[in-house]
Amino acid sequence: MxxxxxxxxxxxxxxxxxxxxxxxxxxxxxxxxxxxxxxxxxxxxxxxxxxxxGDPEALRARIEAGPNNIWRYAPLLPVPEDVATKPNLNPGFTKLVKADNLARELGVTGGLHVKDDSGNPTHSxxxxxxxxxxxxxxxxxxxxxxxxxxxxxxxxxxxxxxxxxxxxxxxxxxxxxxxxxxxxxxxxxxxxxxxxxxxxxxxxxxxxxxxxxxxxxxxxxxxxxxxxAEGSKTLAYEICEQLGWRLPDNLVIPIASGSQLTKIDKGLKELVGLGLVEDRPYKIFGAQAEGCSPVSRAFKDGHDVVRPVKPSTIAKSLAIGNPADGPYVLDICRRTGGAVEDVTDEQVVDAIKLLARTEGIFAETAGGVTVGVLRKLIETGQLDPAAETVVLNTGDGLKTLDAVAPTTGPTATIRPSLDAFRQAGLAG
Amino acid sequence: MxxxxxxxxxxxxxxxxxxxxxxxxxxxxxxxxxxxxxxxxxxxxxxxxxxxxGDPEALRARIEAGPNNIWRYAPLLPVPEDVATKPNLNPGFTKLVKADNLARELGVTGGLHVKDDSGNPTHSxxxxxxxxxxxxxxxxxxxxxxxxxxxxxxxxxxxxxxxxxxxxxxxxxxxxxxxxxxxxxxxxxxxxxxxxxxxxxxxxxxxxxxxxxxxxxxxxxxxxxxxxAEGSKTLAYEICEQLGWRLPDNLVIPIASGSQLTKIDKGLKELVGLGLVEDRPYKIFGAQAEGCSPVSRAFKDGHDVVRPVKPSTIAKSLAIGNPADGPYVLDICRRTGGAVEDVTDEQVVDAIKLLARTEGIFAETAGGVTVGVLRKLIETGQLDPAAETVVLNTGDGLKTLDAVAPTTGPTATIRPSLDAFRQAGLAG
Missing domain, CATH: 3.40.50.1100 (Rossmann fold)
Structure with missing residues (x-):
């Protein structure tokens, strides 16, 4: 090459x-x-x-005193020490949203959080x-x-x-x-x-x-x-820091090339190795859209290699038919006791709406995939609802309006009169 | 009533x-x-x-120890003390971007910052x-x-x-x-x-x-x-805190109803009164689109009242033809030594692109209005480029794609070959 x-x-x-x-x-x-x-x-x-x-406490204090973006983790990233002084978009340190409403709908009792990367500068x-x-x-x-x-x-x-x-x-x-x-x-x-x-x-x-x-x-x-690819480690760092420097039980992560999932696992292991979080088991779950689910297929079939597919799904940001990191993803999900699952486009749309209606977060189709897969994992008994779970939303719904547009519209259209309003039955 | x-x-x-x-x-x-x-x-x-x-230092420390959202200013807002514990979207504390590239293009030498509210949860x-x-x-x-x-x-x-x-x-x-x-x-x-x-x-x-x-x-x-309306005070608080607890010389703020501008002025005065920032003169500039510029018109005509207009502009989020706070805006801009100015829709589009190309910030049309007005204020000698200026972007370009779509597209379309690429003259 x-x-x-x-x-x-x-x-x-x-x-x-x-x-x-x-x-x-x-x-x-x-x-x-x-x-x-x-x-x-x-x-x-x-x-x-x-x-x-050296002293994990000192490193933790140094990180916490850093800027509200990924550069707080500069000591763990392939970047020069003065990176924060150079002009860049300063992404990261996006919200980890405690999603109690969504948890209730899904029956999660162990705590549910959405890591919402739509808050990044270009919203992914x-x-x-x-x-x-x-x-x-x-x-x-x-x-x-x-x-x-x-x-x-x-x-x-x-x-x-x-x-x-x-x-x-x-x-x-x-x-x-x-x-x-x-x-x-x-x-x-x-x-x-x-x-x-x-x-x-x-x-x-x-x-x-x-x-x-x-x-x-x-x-x-x-x-x-x-x-x-190392940039995805920052998702692991932020999730653990925002949880109060500890590992969650479960993470639900979308799979495109699979790179993000493997680097989050790498980041979690680094935190353990550095003594920044306590070592305890965690499970990593991969999420795909059915129309592009080669890793999910391989997981279910018990294969170690991933057979390429031709993608056909509304989740275009995940539509990589031949995911380079597929074998690593399979290894991580199996080793940690997680799984890889997929959902239909219809389930993706439903999940986008579910997240919006419960938490006020309008996710890209990739976020519909992870939330939809989380629901399916619970329903099929693959993910323990009594454990603490973090689900990723990696993009913004404004970028994939077409996915929800056909099924999202006004409740009613009326003349501007109280009578018409009364007849529509909308008084609260 | x-x-x-x-x-x-x-x-x-x-x-x-x-x-x-x-x-x-x-x-x-x-x-x-x-x-x-x-x-x-x-x-x-x-x-x-x-x-x-009481002690401004203690209040400042309390604010700085607060959450990375508007609730750090809860002691200055009409909200209950435990507001941060209630489920809400936790908006605010958006980036104040040091805009050196834009400053160079506009000839600003005193320091230029963009307060970028596209980073809020629903991006405005x-x-x-x-x-x-x-x-x-x-x-x-x-x-x-x-x-x-x-x-x-x-x-x-x-x-x-x-x-x-x-x-x-x-x-x-x-x-x-x-x-x-x-x-x-x-x-x-x-x-x-x-x-x-x-x-x-x-x-x-x-x-x-x-x-x-x-x-x-x-x-x-x-x-x-x-x-x-009080929520807009938080823009003033954040700008001053992010500047290191001091007032800028100039602020360029969009005018719809005018409420935002008047509340930012209120917030600045509160910070001075509380001893959180040093008292010094600042100038407030209001920005409108020409197609809905009743306040700018009144400012230029020396009137105290605002004559309503029928809006016709691409800056729809600012298209209020009869702005309720118009007279207060006129008073503030005159009292502080600022001005109210307006720009054409074409200038709005140019300014959106200017901000995107220089700072990587894709603004809503309202952001095109403020950046466009900033440029005009400098060109006409109304704003001192040697003073420190903060310009607001209050929304996200993803919401007003139509404004730039007709004039934004590929540089070239070519066959997938090195020869075609060479002929297009794009090798760097």
Whole structure:
């Protein structure tokens, strides 16, 4: 796999506690560089750390004194120590909402929380991962921030680059819905429609990275992926800190590539290792839409490998038919005693409305998937309602209005008169 | 003006430091009740306080130790002391973004900040005012939370009521755009389309409040308005705290009814009176869209009264043709040495894009109005670019996509090949 690197910077960058990239398959280590595949076995690379040792109380106090965003966890992330002083969108530290109304509806008695990432700057969890990729891009001297995307990521990259003063160039399928194009284009970077499918877009981006034309380009989800992916660890850190520095019993996490779920597990284990939370068992549950449920299928069939599918679901932000981290997800969910489950599009819509009506949170379709799966897990006895559960909402309902529009409208339409109002039977 | 009140609760409620309602015209005082007009002179009522006296350092420390939302300022708001323990959306403490890129483009050298209220739970500043109205509704024993709305307020009321476990019933013009109807309806409350204009909706709501049918109904922007409006004070508190407990030189604030601007001024004066910030001059600037600029017109003409207009602008959240607080706004802007200015719809769109491209913030049209007006104020010499300025963005661009859609799109559309990419001239 040809990877274009900048020889002048490779091996000399300073990204805080990150010391190397290590192969998740064979364990071989490489200097920090804009590479993503092991040069020995082609396995995926991830950041390896020399994490702070010593008094957990001191580290906890340092974190709590930090800013109200992901940079409070800078000592645990692949970012320079002065990251908080650089212009960026400062994502994270979104609300962990105690969801008592939803808990009552679902019969959860052990405590239920929604980690609501719609509160991020561009209203999805992508701001977290892009913020980390941005720091890697700066460290490697890249001048253009790029990605392929069909939605949330395009906006997150465009906004982050604008604020950081970097050029951005985002590649999208040419036939994306008008609203999504506006969200991707409004930040003023280059936006290139590619005549083809999303797969064609990705193939083109891989070509570009290997070509001199792509020199100086950081693709957040390709050659910066080992850094980018680490951003999801912050969800684990925040959930535990917001619970009062302890682990929940259950986490329900959406699966697209599966990267988010695996990094949350990594983050939880780090907190235990650092002594920031007490070591106790937790279960991780993965959530997919039925129309794109290759990991759920493999889980139910008892397979270790994931057979790719062609996605067909309204949960477009999760519609990755060949999830790269699928095998790792299966391992984590099985090892922790969790499960992977899926719900129909109709159940996704119902769950979006359930969350909105009970907690006033309007979730993206991905949030409908996690809440819907939580309901199904309880109904099927796979998740203990007497245990404490955290369910993720990773995006904003304003971005997927079409999902609920056909079934969401006025209760009544009346003439402006008290008589008409009385007849409609709406007096409380 | 007939006002339906609940005799059983009037005069016995406990809303923290709020002690009475006082008439802004004649000064007469009334017990705390769901009333909004002076029974002597029909002037508007507002909350009067017995604010905490004593050591400012202690108060400051208490605020700083509070939650990361508006309830850190509970000692200065008409809410019960235990407000933070009740289920609500916990709005506020949104980001104050140091906008160095925008400052460079506009030639501001004294420091420029964007107070970005798109970070609120339903992505507009309305969550602040509704949260205060909700506490009043609970205090007065109301069981239905209501409003008339054409947009942001409907969602804010629906979401707040859902989370609080109150019934909601929101009235909208029957011919609202589909997207806005979805946002208003998704929280599961009653949503009633009224066959008529927004004025017809408001007239109907006034009738309903005076009728036994409306018993137990709290209309956030009518009979709860004296409480509701106080929510805007939190913008003043947050801006000063986030600047390190000091006043900025200039504030640029949008004008719809004018209530927000007058309450921000009230909040700033309270901070000075409490010794929380040093007393020094500040200037308040009001911003309108040209297509609904009655206050700007009156300011320029040197009038004390505002002549109503029929709104015609893309900045729909500011399109109030007969702004109730217009005369107070004129007084504040003149007294502080500020101004009121307006910009065309084209300038609004340009300003939305300018803010997005420089700071990665995608603003609602109201944010385009304030940033556009800021630019005009500098260009016309009305605002000193060497002074420190805070400009408000009160809503989210995702809610007004139509404003930028016609002029926002891909840079290029190409075949998925390096040759096509090279020819497009986009290599960085």
């Amino acid at each position: 040809a990877v274009h690197t900048l020889a002048s910077t490779t091996g000399s960058v300073s990204l805080g506690p990150a010391t190397a990239l290590s192969c998740r398959e064979c364990g071989e280590r490489f200097d920090l560089a804009p590479i993503f595949a092991c040069q020995s076995c082609f396995g995926p690379l991830e950041a390896a750390y020399d994490l702070p040792t 969890f992508k701001d977290r991962v892009v913020a980390i990729a941005l720091e890697a891009a700066r460290a490697f001297g890249f001048t253009t921030l790029s990605c392929s995307s069909t939605g949330n990521l395009a906006g997150a990259v465009g906004a982050a680059a604008a604020r950081a003063g970097l050029r951005s160039c985002v590649f999208i399928p040419h036939d994306l819905e008008a609203g999504k194009v506006v969200m991707a284009a409004v930040y003023g970077g280059e936006l290139v429609g590619i005549e083809g499918t999303y797969d064609d877009v990705n193939r083109f981006c891989s070509e570009l990275i290997g070509d001199p034309l792509g020199e100086g380009w950081g693709f957040v989800n390709v050659n910066l992926r080992p850094y980018y | 007939a006002v339906h009140t609940l005799a059983s609760t009037t005069g016995s409620v406990s809303l923290g430091p709020a002690t009475a309602l006082s008439c802004r015209e004649c000064g007469e005082r009334f017990d705390l009740a769901p009333i909004f007009a002076c029974q002597s002179c029909f002037g508007p009522l507002e909350a009067a306080y017995d604010l905490p006296t 500043f309305k969550d602040r005012v509704v949260a205060i109205a909700l506490e009043a509704a609970r205090a007065f024993g109301f069981t239905t939370l209501s409003c008339s709305s054409t947009g942001n307020l409907a969602g804010a009321v629906g979401a707040a009521a859902a989370r609080a476990g109150l019934r909601s019933c929101v009235f909208i013009p029957h011919d609202l755009e589909a997207g806005k109807v979805v946002m208003a309806a998704v929280y599961g409350g009653e949503l009633v389309g009224i066959e008529g204009t927004y004025d017809d909706v408001n007239r109907f709501c006034s009738e309903l409040i005076g009728d036994p049918l409306g018993e137990g109904w709290g209309f956030v922007n009518v009979n709860l308005r004296p409480y509701y």
